[in-house]
Amino acid sequence: MALASGHWLEKEIRGEPPSPHGHAVAVAGSVAFLFGGASSISPEVSPVYFSDFYMLTVTWEEIPQSGEIPSAREGHTLVVRGKLYLFGGSSSPEASECLPGVYSFDVSLAWECLSAGGVAPRVLRSGSAAAGDNIYMYGGRLEGEPTDDLLVFNTWGQSFTQAGDQLFMFGGYGAGGTFCKDLYALNTKLQWQKWEVKGESPPVCSGQTLTAHHDKDIYLFGGQICSKESTATSSNEIHKLSIKMKWKVPLYVGIPPARRHGHAAFILHSHLYVFGGKNEEQDLNDLKVMKLINPSERQPMKEILSEFGLQGVSHFTPTKVPNVRYELLLQVCVHRDFSAVRDQAMKMIQAAFTLLDQEFQKLDELKEMLEKHRNQNEAWLRARAEENDRERRELSRLRQEEVLQDQERLKEEQSSVQKRSEHLLSIMQQFKGM
Template sequence: MAMARISSGLAYPDRFYAAATYAGFGGDFPYSSAVISKFSNDVALLLYALYQQATVGPCNVPKPRGWSPVEQGKWTSWNGLGNMASIEAMRLFVKILEEEDPGWYSRVSDFTSDPVVDVEMNHNHQTELPSKNVVNVPEMKTIPTENGNHVETQDKDVLVDGVGYVGVYDQWVAPAVSGPRPKPRYEHAAAVIDDKMYIFGGNHNGRYLNDLQTLDLRNWTWSKVEVKANPEAPLTVTSCAGHSLIPWEGNKLLSIAGHSKDPSEVVNVKAFDLQTYTWSTMKTYGKPPISRGGQSVTLVGSTLVIFGGQDGNRTLLNDLHILDLETMTWDEIDTLGVSPSPRSDHAAAVHAERYLLIFGGGTHATCFNDLHVLDLKTMEWSRPSQQGEIPSPRAGHAGVTIGESWFIVGGGDNKSGVSETVVLNMSTLSWSVVTTVEGRVPLASEGPSLVLSSYNGEDILVSFGGYNGRYNNEVNLLKPSHKSTLQATRFGTPALDSGSGAQNATNGTRDVELEFETAQEAKIREISMDNNESQTNKANEVSERSIAALKAEKEELESALSNEKSQSLQLKQELLEAESKNTDLYKELQSVRGQLAAEQSRCFKLEVDVAELRQKLQTMDTLQKELEILQRQKAASEEAYAKQKQSSGGVWGWLAGTPPPIEKP
């Protein structure tokens, strides 16, 4: 979604003077060899011009007559700035220095503008650095608001108590960070564990990233996490964007879904172990969702609720899946009511561990500002009435919850970035605006990340990155006041609570609201006339009964949950046993198949032998017949010979004088 380019905020004069001193500027004509040695000639000339514009003003000196490339270059650069304001020149000086030397501030970490260190700036802008044992407080940049004013986070607004934190409420400020900044990006994922914000993946210039970066929220230092190879399960982490990052078990980060160049067919769950610094793919059971990005993943107890997104074919989705993190089993949920229309890049939150709220998101051409609520107990969708200042349609926004308050930052509508930071009271479903920045700053971006941190018991919202015509890698902070978390309450009556469904809010009308308000006023007048002691006793009795009922319901739910977990574990064990048995049966089947193949081969050989024997048998039958014929012929010949011998024997006997035998009568 294309958006206009947004300029960054202003820096403090003290930061400019520290930057100028670090860069080597000083004296009446600041262009020393120290400056040239640190930067290229063009950068050095530009820094010189900005320094002169910030400290002296517009160039009013005549053009040098003598031909000196250095003098001509300095005059030309300074004169080219025209009537640029001094504060703008300071801002550009610091910005260019940060681009050329990102770690400059960390190398002068002793510098601070906090009054407790008594840093003095003389008229020649020479910086007196404090001693090394002073706590370094992160300096804040101003973020311009919609009316043109700036958040003055000066010395009086910054407090020191071991770590620095913002001293103004309901305004965005940009802390000074040190260390190598991550590459600018959007559609990345972020999570906080042990006062460290982890950034994983994202999109930069159309390329997906797979680096893991961390920002230490105690000293505002960036560093890259060096991932180690997992010897047990080698894994090449795929570059991705539009995924979700969930903290789990205090030492793991779960990366779920996301777009990639070579997507898998189903959603994978990858885990990063913060103790071994290794990635691994977690084995899941059941039927996982199809691969997607731009979905919402919400942690509810020990389960993850996944809704919507966009698959690899750019098909928008509105299906609902649940992953039990204890059994790692997927379950696709059939819901009641009217589901939200298919969408991606929406925001989701959970209220009272029972209601899933879906806000905004978009299709390929349309953005939404509708609010949908899913009762996780009845699995029924509803679309309740929103109250207060309903936000404009948007997609690509980010949100976090603090108690009953749901803060939402950024997003866009295909034309421009959203400039206001809004908050929803999830009990009354009332919207209000916390603060509004100018439309052309990095906070008005699509695809930023937003996490919740805490300093000295106070909540801090931390935003990073985003895209608004350019990719950015800025960090911004906001400390919400009690006013911002409570002001939405006055706009409406409770619509969501732990004892009633979201559907109650769906059919509310103005007449019902007026009737309710009238009844409430009458009830207040009645209570005010009662005795304070009686009121207190009744309230205590009601409170005790409510607590007892809630405890009983909690115990019942915990018992049911325990039974479900036990059954799930039993089913998992049975599944493992079935898989083991199936493996054995498969091996046995393979063995039987081998034996059958051998028998088939032997049978074929026997058939060949039988065929040969049959052929020989037929030949023997023929020979037998021929033998019988020959034997009959031989017998006939012998008989004929005998007869012939007898008939011719009398003649030869007579000739020989042997008389023939006398026949007896």
């Protein structure tokens, strides 16, 4: 029997939520930090860009900022590696390259614009991840075209270079605006490897999130899916990539989030958090949570023990199930006399048949009454029809007589007019003779 591996939860989130989409999220300890983003009312209106800074501890709280605060933007990168590092993004829909500068944020609640050496990033919508002391950036769009540049930012030397963990990349746009569905991995030796993945692969998409859960599974959520008619629609599907390089569609309970792309996602304490994004109908700034149930078979009791406050327990002794013995006992059968029960049942049956006869008799009476009313109605309708026919004939006769009378009157008037005309002619002739 298949078991649910996820449970979408309805959690009460306090505080005023940040901007809907295009923001960047990073997790440090038990706190998720979010910076910037954008909000668009409609495609005809230019989006509004934000430079707000929030942290989430199940309550959204805006963080006071000081120092060299980054400008308002969306589509940027926010990565935790000792400090919070922020770079990239744009503040205009027509931007051809990203905003300059690399910023860091620490416990002093102050931003600092770093003096980074090397090749500065210029691409928009790039993918990023941290491994060791480095932050890796790959791909994106530069002057409207997709690029495959790989940049590495060293947090110690604070410089970009073009270029024991693996970074995974899935989907996105390729050359010619086509969607991709390949899975690639980049190791720390900067070697790309294309993986042959089994299972039910996700549809081609872009704007999705790819979130790693420790070293066990990678969760893909949402994105824009390209159909056969080349139309892109938002999705709320969730897929899981296991360490065996196999795609799975995890079973879950609860109500999933609305369809979206351009959102942010992170995993904290075996809970997948999905925030914001947008779809074809609206901007979203809701926070949805999925509890990951037994994400790995290697430690199936770890989460259960932690819920009871047992930390660091690495051994488990299962309860021994005793052997169960079943014994069938012979019961003494006592023959009973059911004649009284039978007589009572027969009386009840006869009473039921009597009631049925009465009901059928009522139905017959009702049928006769309906037939009588039908005959009366038909006779009344026939009488009314005959009366109407007589009235129509009488009206027709009267009308015909009126027409004949009018004709006679017209003839008389015509004769009178003729006589007057002749009289006038005779008078005129007399005047001529004079």
